[in-house]
Amino acid sequence: MSQNNGILIVGASQAGVQLASSLRELGYAAPVTIVGAERHAPYQRPPLSKGFLQGLVTAETLAYRTRDFYEKHNIDLVLSERIVSIDKGPDGAGVATAASGRRFAFDRLALTTGARPRKLQIDGAELEGVLYLRDADDAEDLKTRLERARNVVVVGGGFVGLEAAASARKLGKTVSVLEAAPRLIGRAVGEATSEFFLGAHRARGIDVTLDARIVRFTGDAQGRVAGVELEGGCTVPADVVLVGIGVVPRTELAEALGLACGNGIVVDEHSLASDGTTVVAGDCANLPNPLPREGAPERLRLESVNNAVEQARNAAVTITGTRVAYRMVPWFWSDQGDLKLQMAGLSAGHDQVVVRGTVSEEKFSVIYYRAGRVIAVDCINNPVDFMAVKTLLAKGLNVPAERAGDSGVPLKKLMADLEPAS
Ligand SMILES: Cc1cc2nc3c(=O)[nH]c(=O)nc-3n(C[C@H](O)[C@H](O)[C@H](O)COP(=O)(O)OP(=O)(O)OC[C@H]3O[C@@H](n4cnc5c(N)ncnc54)[C@H](O)[C@@H]3O)c2cc1C
Structure with missing residues (x-):
């Protein structure tokens, strides 16, 4: 029973904003509302671990779109509202409720809720100065603390960890990277690339430990982090610890709606969730491999700007009537100091x-x-x-x-x- 409430997009970031703008480009005329939990207008995350930490770009320059853009395209952008529950009928229409009590009626629902950092649950995890990096507030906090810090420890040798480590090194800090696996960026690249980055970061003065077994974070009398204790008793001094051990997709709303989930919200090649009406895009989606071939995983979750943009475009096409299978070559980049890594395809x-x-x-x-x-x-x-x-x-x-x-x-x-x- 449509009441011209249009589409409600939960999550105001790369995928959500792309979905809204693609819908308008495709002539979708009904209301478009994007609701985001963060207080900032939607912004690019990639520079947070790179140029922003190094002081090369400011937060103001990171916004995807100007305020005028949303007005001009009649997109209602609502910030600082976290959706906590959704009632939805089989026709796809329903009402979402924010933590504030504010309600948003919709004819069609989109979930672009992204991901949150995976937390390291060990002794000392609550100490001041143990940080994560996912959003602009995290980055601001990290940047401020880096200004005063001498010793920086990065837990996790994946993309975000290595980018932040390289940025901290450029700022003249003593930087240690502690990676639990036997090689860097092991989930995403082959051995030759891992080996290269190990040597290159070490040559630039970053101390990298592989196969690191972290026991606890140690603190000072004021409750601030002071070090990272490793198995065997050695403690690496730390004024700041950045934990970058991956992300967990935000699926709680989808689960409460009874949508199929498993390492993300399960979607088909048209970006449709298991109810056949809700569209899903970006880091929160578990999708059929968009470049299928023998030997590659049939389903996966992609954490990249490229996927958030392309899948959101695919979702917009689905909503406006046509059905086009989502096919594209996954690609990704990572700037680690002066090293630019660009990847295309899946090496699995x-x-x-x-x-x-x-x-x-x-x-x-x-x-x-x-x-x-x-x-x-x-x-x-x-x-x-x-x-x-x-x-x-x-x-x-x-x-x-x-x-x-x-x-x-x-x-x-x-x-x-x-x-x-x-
Ligand atoms: C530091 C950093 C560096 C990166 N560098 C690169 C890079 O170099 N290259 C690259 O391709 N990718 C990079 N990425 C990954 C890229 O930023 C993500 O893939 C992309 O942001 C995914 O967009 P998204 O819209 O799916 O999710 P997100 O960007 O995670 O956004 C989801 C949004 O939904 C909001 N939300 C969640 N639940 C609710 C709710 N219940 N109610 C309201 N709002 C909600 C969240 O607050 C968030 O703002 C980087 C990420 C980080 C953090």
């Missing part, structure tokens, strides 16, 4: 690796193959190769491994005379 299940370029010059690519076909690439300070492989994957082309290693010949040229995938 690779059986061959070709390194192209010179590792010692810190400009090279690691190309992943499966059964003789390119499936992914990690490019270090090498945007030309990144663009080439992204295009290659999108077009289903291939470059044989025996030719790809010749960095004297541009990949684009090697691709030019190659056949489409069978």
Whole structure:
């Protein structure tokens, strides 16, 4: 029973804002309301661990859109309201209630609730100065504390941890990274790339410990963090500890609605949740692999700007009537100090690796193959190769491994005379 309440988008960030603007681009004429729990107008998160920490960009420059944009496109942006419950009928319409008691009626629901940092539950976790980095307030707090800090410990050698570690190092801090796994960024890149980043960060003065077993955070008499104790008794001094051990998708509203969840809110290739009406996009979604192939996971959760934007666009298409299967080449970037890593495709299940370029010059690519076909690439300070492989994957082309290693010949040229995938 539609009452022209339009769509309610819960979560005002990359995916939510993209969904609203794509809906308007596609001619969606009903009301569009975005409700976000944060007090800031929607902003880009990637610079928070990079330029923002280093003082190169200010918070004001990070907003996606000006205030005028929302007015001009008749998008009602409501900030500082956290939705805590939703009643919804089988037709998809319902009412959401915020913690303040404010109610939002809708004909169609979208969940773009993102993710929260995974917490490290050990002794001393509550000490002042043990921090996480997900939003602008976290970043502001970290930045302020970094100004006074000498010793910075980063727990977790994933993207956010290494980016923040590199930023702190650029600010002249003594930086230690403690990683529980035997290699850095192990969930996302292959061994050659991990090995490179280990050497490169160490060469820049960051102390990296792999296979680190953290026992507790130690504190001073004022309840401030003072160190990180490792198995074996050694304690790394710390004025600030940043914990970057991954994120957990925000699924609580979806679970309460009875939607299928499991490492995110389960959606189909049209970005529809299990009720067939609610659309979901971004870090909170568990989706069918948008670049399916043998040996790759059938479903996954992608934590990237690229996925948040593209999946939100797909959700907008679904809402406006057409159904287009969500297909795209996943890609990601990570700036770690002066090192730019760009990745395209998914390397899971690779059986061959070709390194192209010179590792010692810190400009090279690691190309992943499966059964003789390119499936992914990690490019270090090498945007030309990144663009080439992204295009290659999108077009289903291939470059044989025996030719790809010749960095004297541009990949684009090697691709030019190659056949489409069978
Ligand atoms: C420090 C940092 C650096 C990053 N760097 C990169 C990078 O270099 N490259 C890259 O591709 N990606 C990067 N990312 C990841 C990227 O920012 C995310 O993939 C992207 O923000 C996902 O967007 P989203 O809209 O799905 O979720 P989010 O950005 O997590 O936004 C979800 C929003 O929903 C709100 N919300 C949740 N529940 C409710 C509720 N019940 N009521 C109201 N509002 C709610 C949250 O407050 C939040 O504002 C980085 C992330 C961080 C934190």
